[in-house]
Amino acid sequence: MVEIENKEEKFRELEKYMEEVNYDPSMLINILHKAQEIFLWLPQEVMEFIAEKLKIPKSRVRGVVTFYNFFSTKPVGKIQIKVCLGTACYVKGGDKVMERFLDELGLENPGDVTPDGMFSVHDVRCVGACSMAPVVLIGEGDFYGRMSPDKVPRLVKKYKKIAEEMKAGGKA
């Protein structure tokens, strides 16, 4: 099992939000968004916690989590690289950009995490910036438009440096 850092504090923050929405089960998706914002992904015990507090079956929480693409039941990188594979990005070579990112980071498949836990690459559906295709989102919303595979190594280098700084700064 993966250890969760600052566990108690995170659960408190989540419960505070659930209180704000009156433990309304119809708010489950919004609650899960909040939980993923806090924990970065949705560990089993977080799902169980939500089910218990909303007084709904665990199976319903898990059913909703696994249904929607946005929610992840396995750890993700601290820095996530999201490559858009919407139509406009695809016809302009988004798939090649994706491949290059995986290659440069030594990852097999989208969704895998680098051994140091810092990076994961994900495909996303249209982000609505089709005129800048192909597009890539990195970390907390850094946006790169008109991408091409040969621009990838430089970006990876840049973010590896940021990752090192994060590790050194104790943020990782």
Place this chain on the structure above:
Amino acid sequence: MKEIRICAGGACVAAGEFAVKGALVKALKDKGLLSEYKIIETGCMGMCSRGPFMVIDDVVYSQLNQSAVKEIVEKHLVGGQIVDKYLMKTPEGKTVEKAFKEHDFYKKQVKIVTRNLGIINPKNIDDYIERDGYKALEKVLKEMKPEEVIEEIKKSGLRGRGGAGFPTGLKWEFAAKQKSDTKYMVCNADEGDPGAFMDRAVLEGDPHAVLEGMAIAAYAIGAKKGFIYVRAEYPMAIERLRTAIKQAKERRFLGENILETDFSFDIEIRIGAGAFVCGEETALMASIMGERGQPRVRPPYPVEKGLWGKPTVINNVETLANIAWIIRNGWQEFRKYGTEKSPGTKVFALAGKVKNTGLVEVPLGITLRELIFDIGGGVPNGKKLKAVQTGGPSGGVIPASKIDTPIDYESLTALGTIMGSGGVIVLDEDDCMVDVAKFFLEFTVNESCGKCTPCREGTRTMYEILDRITKGEGTMEDIDTLEELAVVVKETSLCGLGQTAPNPVLTTLRYFRDEYIAHVKEKICPAKKCRDLISYVIDPDKCTGCTACKIVCPTKAIEGELNKVHVIHQDLCIRCGSCMDVCRFDAIYKVTPPLKVDTKV
């Protein structure tokens, strides 16, 4: 105070709008002009490929960066000289000063839905009110009965802009007739079609137009509670909606006793979580209620039994953004645009292989040729137009030979595609039609919710066949099976997702069957796109031995010394195309069928 407008639409923000604004503020401050100008950050100005934009007295500057802004402040604002080099240009290279009035991209546009985009600050309700905002709501509440509102919308002929084109007034009438103590008004802002971003632009650039449309609809049908279901991929839209709702409540355009009348209406935001099927109305309702977004059989339709079993109207963002305009200007004015059966305008998102990409609002009935060539400026890099894809994964491709077809609901359906939400992806000669069909099927396979068998199993089998064909492993029998399956999935699926999923396959088979046959019989990809059917080759006459390709090759498949002709080892090449992208001498080209793996060229 004089005004300077900066586009803060999604694409311009991505292109560096924030830095541009910072540079503008700094430059104005340096010149002591800051107090004389009001900087307005607006919604999308449309021509996203040329952003970020800045507009000073109708003069439109494009593709700006920090130093450009500094120069414009010095020369234009201080010196009174228009800075030519940042103006937009016509395809012939002529500069256009007042681009929004004079450039071809804008000339044929009619702005109803996008009336405030690029003009107002979406975060400021006063800007919206100044442009007659909430006047329609006031008129409706104080002068019109609900039946009269419905009558007005029915007469306008407005049809749902989310894709299906159902008459909006009729939908409202059905809901209004339902006897129920509780009714709901829902805005479908789950814009999931890849390639469509008009709803995003409206939500971000003019959120009050959507709120006003919802409030009018709620009054017409008798709803007190509304929901906006937005996709999580649009955080900026969510933020601006939150701001807008808060402001509207403060001014009493939402909440209890709106504008001192008996009418009360409140709106809540619900966020999606990345499931395409949630754009389907019954799936959307399940998602709003916090469940798996799976569709159910209709009837009963949402207007009878919707959210929590109560009558519910679900309208799309663009549909709702039309409402206030129609109420203010009258149905006759609306019908001046568009065709008899498809009145009004439609916002299209132009993307793909077209020079001017961005958002355009045009009267329905305009031809694809006008849209792609007159407004879009045609296909770049001297390539030929091959086809146009409309309607996203639910739509189909229209071959270049049919681009004089007028764009309306019926004409597009007759061609085998759909209007959909208005995404228009332009494809050129480098796009393989089998590959395009495979791309969309991969999308539907991923997004199929799995509830009904035809969609779950059928789309997967179709995808597998397409995959075989693109690898040169298909048979003629495969093509027949594919076609047969497509028809079955279309006819027997539970919801709109499955019913329309075969459209990309059916249309490519209809118009580009020879391409399928070439993949199967000759093992070639005529567009030289499918990886397993092509090889990259270096032309020894053109190669200068610059080593650029050798450096970029991820598998070290390229061999050659500096200043000597390079060769590609076909056994190592993974056909990523990086070498071709970096070659400045056009020395690398593709061949189909592929070369034998032991060759070096």
